[in-house]
Amino acid sequence: MFSGKTVRLSAESEILRAAEILRAGGTVAFPTETVYGLGANALDARAVAKIFEAKERPGWDPVIVHVCDRKMLERVAEISPALNAKTEALMAAFWPGPLTLLLPRTAAVPDSVTAGRPLVGVRMPAHPVALELIRTAGVPVAAPSANRFGRISPTTAAHVLEDLDGRIDAVLDGGATTVGVESTVLDVEKMLIYRPGAVTVEMISAVAGAARVFAGEDLEGAVPESLPSPGVGLRHYAPRARLVLAADQEEMQERIVKLLGFGERVGVMLPEGWASPAGAVVFRWAGWKDGDGLARGVFAGLRELDAVGVGAIVCPVPTIGGLGAALRDRLEKAARRS
Numbered sequence: 001m002f003s004g005k006t007v008r009l010s011a012e013s014e015i016l017r018a019a020e021i022l023r024a025g026g027t028v029a030f031p032t033e034t035v036y037g038l039g040a041n042a043l044d045a046r047a048v049a050k051i052f053e054a055k056e057r058p059g060w061d062p063v064i065v066h067v068c069d070r071k072m073l074e075r076v077a078e079i080s081p082a083l084n085a086k087t088e089a090l091m092a093a094f095w096p097g098p099l100t101l102l103l104p105r106t107a108a109v110p111d112s113v114t115a116g117r118p119l120v121g122v123r124m125p126a127h128p129v130a131l132e133l134i135r136t137a138g139v140p141v142a143a144p145s146a147n148r149f150g151r152i153s154p155t156t157a158a159h160v161l162e163d164l165d166g167r168i169d170a171v172l173d174g175g176a177t178t179v180g181v182e183s184t185v186l187d188v189e190k191m192l193i194y195r196p197g198a199v200t201v202e203m204i205s206a207v208a209g210a211a212r213v214f215a216g217e218d219l220e221g222a223v224p225e226s227l228p229s230p231g232v233g234l235r236h237y238a239p240r241a242r243l244v245l246a247a248d249q250e251e252m253q254e255r256i257v258k259l260l261g262f263g264e265r266v267g268v269m270l271p272e273g274w275a276s277p278a279g280a281v282v283f284r285w286a287g288w289k290d291g292d293g294l295a296r297g298v299f300a301g302l303r304e305l306d307a308v309g310v311g312a313i314v315c316p317v318p319t320i321g322g323l324g325a326a327l328r329d330r331l332e333k334a335a336r337r338s
Contacts, residue, residue, distance in 0.1 A: 006165045008157060011129045011174035018172045019136035022047075027054060029146035029160045030133050031174035032125040034098050034182050034197070035153040035299070036160050037066065037143030038168060039133075042076060045110035048142050052112070054167040057149040062114045064100050064121040064183070066141045068134040076140050077103040077122050083188050086208040090188065093207045096126040098183040099199040113142050123183055129174040145182060146171070150236055152306070152334075153299050155180055162303070180296035181326045186211065196325040198295070213325070237299070237334040239306040239313055241267065245335050246316045249274050255314045256280050267305030269298070269315040281310055288316075291323035298327060302334070 009018050011031070018028045022039060025047040029038050038055065040047035042065045052059060067073045079087050083103065090101060105113075105120035114120050122140075125131060134141050145153040146160045146168075154160045157173035164171075184197030186204060191211040193201055204211045244259070246252035252268065256277045259266045267281040271288040283301035286293025305313050317331055318324045 004166065006161060006168050007170040008161070009170050009172045011172050015129065015132050015136055015172065018133055018170055019138075021169050022133075022137040022139065022141060025050075026169040027051060028133070029154075029157070029164065029168060029171040030130055030143070031127050031157075031172065031177055032066070032130045032143075033127045033177060034125075034179045035155055035177055036146040036157065036171070037064075037130075037141075038146035038160075038164070039066070039141040039143040041137070042066075042113055042140040042142035043108055043110070044139075045112055048110055048112045050168075051142060051144065054164055055144065055147070055149045057144065059112065060115050061144075061149075062117060062121065063142045063144045064123060064185075065109070065113060066130065066134055066143050067122060067124055068131050069124075072134070072140050073122060073124075074106075076106055076109050076120055077101075078106055079103060086191075087188055089208045090186070090204070091124075094199050094203075095124040096131065097124070097199065098126070098179055098197050099123060099204075100183045100185045100195075102185065102187040102194075119187070121185060127174065127177075129172065133172065150238055152237055152239055152302050153182060155296070155299050159299075159303055176296075176300075178296065179292075180298060180300075181323070181330055184326075196329050198323055198326065200322055200325065202321075237302075237330045238336075239302045239334065241306055241310050242312045243302070243331070243335040244312055244314045245331060246314055248316060252314055252316050253277055259312050259314070264311045265309065267308070267310035267313040269301050269305070269313065271316065280314070281305060281308055288318070289320055291318070291320050291327070294318055294327055295323045298330065 027050045100121045100123040102119040147163045155177045157171045160171045184199040185195040193213045260279050270282045271285050318327045
């Protein structure tokens with residue numbers, strides 16, 4: 001099924017080589033400002049199939065398309081007059097950036113990209129390496145996160161190789177990502193956020209009118225094949241270790257003591273300034289009110305604790321606004337049993 005070793009390319013000198021791989025129908029993992037994406041030519045169904053194969057991703061889960069300019073957007077999405085004003089306002093405010101817009105797809109987009117749905121998720125990444133790669137390749141790039149399906153999202157090239165070495169053609173190493181959690185996903189017509197991210201509901205509402213966040217009750221009776229967006233209603237972002245959430249510092253300590261009492265090897269995502277718990281393996285996270293720092297470190301911390309072989313990871317759940325909503329979403333999905 002897979003042959004050879006994945007090539008690690010330098011973002012400083014080998015973007016052209018990475019672009020040539022994409023144009024030839026291959027797969028390249030590359031940095032965006034959010035997480036590393038696993039890219040293939042979005043208009044080539046055979047290339048897109050390689051993403052699903054490498055990730056072991058089910059075919060019912062759609063992938064996001066990345067573009068570098070308006071002309072490329074028009075190759076994959078049709079913006080109706082009814083959506084034009086809102087779409088233009090959102091693009092002007094947040095592109096390039098971590099906002100994915102669900103828009104009507106063009107006939108050029110293969111069914112595999114949207115899982116047969118009428119809408120395609122599109123965004124213009126803010127990372128200069130991602131933009132240059134797409135521009136050089138000259139094709140829109142389908143790219144979910146560059147990890148095995150359901151696992152922790154990657155924020156470095158090394159994380160990509162942990163999951164996908166030998167399963168993809170190349171990884172373009174552009175260093176660590178800056179946001180650390182995936183893009184916000186917005187259905188423009190419904191003004192419904194299916195996945196929270198760095199672009200918040202308040203920011204979107206201020207630009208394009210009232211938006212709301214997809215809620216648990218929206219999932220009632222739903223089956224996976226009917227879910228509208230990547231990551232909705234499923235166990236995602238999960239470490240191999242059992243993830244145990246805590247509301248605050250006191251509950252965190254109680255859960256650690258209990259797990260240690262059962263003979264478990266315990267890791268902890270420890271916010272800056274909190275007391276270090278005896279007996280636990282510590283990942284030193286960011287300050288408890290530092291949303292940017294917490295987001296940048298969450299996936300790296302879970303991976304680091306997984307790598308040392310803990311059986312359980314205790315993680316307090318941030319209560320802050322802004323990026324706090326995205327962090328809560330990721331941690332709650334990662335802690336699900338199925």
